[in-house]
Amino acid sequence: MTDKPGRKLAMPRFSSGPCAKRPGWSLRALEDALVGRSHRASDAKARLVQVIDLSRELLGLPADWRLGIVPASDTGAFEMAMWSLLGARGVDVLAWESFGKGWVGDIVSQLKLDDVRKLEADYGTLPDLSQVLPERDVVFTWNGTTSGVRVPNGDWISDDREGLVLCDATSAVFAMDLPWDKLDVVTWSWQKVLGGEGQHGMLALSPRAVVRLQTYTPAWPLPKIFRLTKGGKLMEGIFKGETINTPSMLCVEDVLDALRWAKSLGGSVVLVARSEKNLARIAAWVAKTDWVEFLAADPAVRSPTSVCLKIVDPWFSGLDETAQRAFAKSIAAVLAREGVAFDIAAYRDAPPGLRIWAGATIETDDIDALLPWLDWAFAEACAAA
Numbered sequence: 462m463t464d465k466p467g468r469k470l471a472m473p474r475f476s477s478g479p480c481a482k483r484p485g486w487s488l489r490a491l492e493d494a495l496v497g498r499s500h501r502a503s504d505a506k507a508r509l510v511q512v513i514d515l516s517r518e519l520l521g522l523p524a525d526w527r528l529g530i531v532p533a534s535d536t537g538a539f540e541m542a543m544w545s546l547l548g549a550r551g552v553d554v555l556a557w558e559s560f561g562k563g564w565v566g567d568i569v570s571q572l573k574l575d576d577v578r579k580l581e582a583d584y585g586t587l588p589d590l591s592q593v594l595p596e597r598d599v600v601f602t603w604n605g606t607t608s609g610v611r612v613p614n615g616d617w618i619s620d621d622r623e624g625l626v627l628c629d630a631t632s633a634v635f636a637m638d639l640p641w642d643k644l645d646v647v648t649w650s651w652q653k654v655l656g657g658e659g660q661h662g663m664l665a666l667s668p669r670a671v672v673r674l675q676t677y678t679p680a681w682p683l684p685k686i687f688r689l690t691k692g693g694k695l696m697e698g699i700f701k702g703e704t705i706n707t708p709s710m711l712c713v714e715d716v717l718d719a720l721r722w723a724k725s726l727g728g729s730v731v732l733v734a735r736s737e738k739n740l741a742r743i744a745a746w747v748a749k750t751d752w753v754e755f756l757a758a759d760p761a762v763r764s765p766t767s768v769c770l771k772i773v774d775p776w777f778s779g780l781d782e783t784a785q786r787a788f789a790k791s792i793a794a795v796l797a798r799e800g801v802a803f804d805i806a807a808y809r810d811a812p813p814g815l816r817i818w819a820g821a822t823i824e825t826d827d828i829d830a831l832l833p834w835l836d837w838a839f840a841e842a843c844a845a846a
């Protein structure tokens with residue numbers, strides 16, 4: 462028998478999106494939100510500009526990059542980039558989990574580009590990054606949220622590339638260092654590492670991406686919500702707080718609160734360190750625990766935000782996939798019932814297992830408190846199976 466842990470968690474929310482709020486967050490953080498005001502009024506627009514400026518500062522975005530707030534969260538930001546920029550040259554698209562595979566689907570089945578190379582890998586691994594060619598555009602996800610596999614760095618991207626590099630960094634940015642000189646388009650949302658609210662996207666563009674926008678017109682029509690140029694010129698207002706459509710001033714206030722919290726801690730360096738520390742605590746537990754392993758076998762590619770674990774107990778390995786999924790869900794259900802961990806079952810398309818968000822808003826103390834509960838819940842689920 463595994464003893465039931467006595468210690469509850471201060472914050473049991475481990476969802477991979479929306480992710481946990483910063484420690485100490487309450488609705489009071491929104492008290493000064495400019496609700497009911499026009500987002501085009503100067504003081505409201507100033508808040509949108511503040512989101513851009515603080516994000517730039519915390520991420521060390523190069524001065525010549527544009528950063529804008531766009532509709533429809535990370536998906537909106539990434540789709541508008543793909544639909545506006547791709548098709549000018551051949552594209553290499555990398556995928557190793559659900560979201561990356563979604564971008565492959567868009568490129569192949571929706572945009573129907575004719576010169577596409579798919580570089581794919583199974584859950585837990587990366588494709589061969591050395592296959593990427595510098596004369597082609599590249600589309601990839603920095604951190605695969607559903608497999609817990611990230612690229613280890615940007616060394617595989619050429620400094621002399623002719624193509625553009627489009628990177629979906631939504632579960633990486635603020636928790637992993639991004640080499641801006643290797644990237645041309647980077648997108649994210651507010652609800653991941655920052656723990657903000659959903660529905661707003663961030664789109665960062667290198668000068669090379671802007672040149673493409675101004676010199677290339679895709680063969681397909683673009684809805685207003687995706688348009689970044691007008692009459693062949695970049696719509697600069699988007700990068701100065703003039704959003705394409707109406708933002709939520711409540712969400713704006715909330716992400717400002719998160720950005721100010723991040724700044725008060727010491728910026729991205731500290732956010733990265735918090736996530737890495739959380740991963741290290743989980744790794745130490747995995748190393749001494751027989752029934753569990755990382756989905757990512759190679760430590761160099763393990764995500765410190767969306768930590769994905771597989772169950773390796775011999776009894777479990779003997780089950781078929783449906784039974785495995787039901788078992789993993791039963792562990793998550795036991796923990797939710799106890800109020801010690803919510804939303805930690807693996808993503809629906811990923812191999813059955815557990816996924817624990819360990820990004821910067823998660824306190825290491827809560828990770829430490831969670832780990833004995835995982836052992837207990839595994840034992841409980843086995844006893845009930």
Ligand SMILES: Cc1ncc(COP(=O)(O)O)c(C=O)c1O
Pocket residue numbers: 477478533534535536537560561602604605606607629631632650
């Ligand atoms: C890697 C990745 N890309 C895209 C998305 C979709 O993001 P959103 O819901 O912000 O559009 C997610 C959401 O979890 C993600 O993890």
